[in-house]
Amino acid sequence: MLTEETAKRLTALADKYENKDFLPKDPSKFMHQYSDPKEQEIAAFLAANMAFGRRDQILSHTEEVLKAAGTDLMKWIQNKGYRKFFTEGNRSYYRMYTHNDFLVFFDTTATFIKESGSIGNHFKSIYTRQADPNAYLAPLICNLFPQNCHLIPHSRGTAAKRMNMFLRWMVRDGSPVDLGLWKDWYSKQNLLLPLDTHVMQEAAALNLLPLSPKGNAPAASFRIDLQLTALMDTVFPGDPCRADYALFGFGVDKDADS
DSSP: OOOHHHHHHHHHHHHHHSSGGGSTTSGGGGGGGOSSHHHHHHHHHHHHHTOOSOHHHHHHHHHHHHHHHTTOHHHHHHTTGGGGTOOOTTSEEETTEEHHHHHHHHHHHHHHHHHHSSHHHHHHHHHHHSSOTTOOHHHHHHTTSOTTOTTSOOOTTOOOHHHHHHHHHHHOOSOSSOOOTTTTTSOGGGOOOOOOHHHHHHHHHTTOSOOOTTSOOOOOOHHHHHHHHHHHHTTSTTOGGGHHHHHHHHHHHHHHHO
């Protein structure tokens, strides 16, 4: 249940935590290291899809890949320079993802760039061609990747946390963190919250989600995401993903009080 007191608290937390101090320890920092929007998109897409597990490991492995790309990230992709970096076949590079998984990921991304000039242009063309103007973008993007591209979620009903986080970065404008590069063709009203374990736990602690029979937060799913995002739209009208900062902030404040 969303109370007036909880709504005010969420607004205050979002105001407190959506600032440049959020960046240094967050994967979103990498896209801010580039000035070309096409390279910002690529850096963000890589960082978002590697964003699970320990944060220090996410940052170090993402940084390692981008360092290998050198000063021209677009050219590195177009010339398939990543094939000189990911050479170990089925050997793990990051957690359960192998060198081959990253090759499929980058090969597919390179195809998008070759066909449309950038991943943003490619996703825009797919989105504008489909019939439903209110379609969610994350499933459309996921379906563009082959099933053996394991960095991209393909399960039906998935919450697609990492893809939704990437879209938050690309679509939300007026933010010191999110870039808003795609704000002219996709509405932040249609974004869905990135549901990681942290967000689910904090939302449950604030009584924003129904608990399981054992009193735990429910499992993340597309259905739950729709419910929580709709509820957060009542707190942040037209910009429900601003709640991501609020729920993050609630967790930080709660840890500080413990």
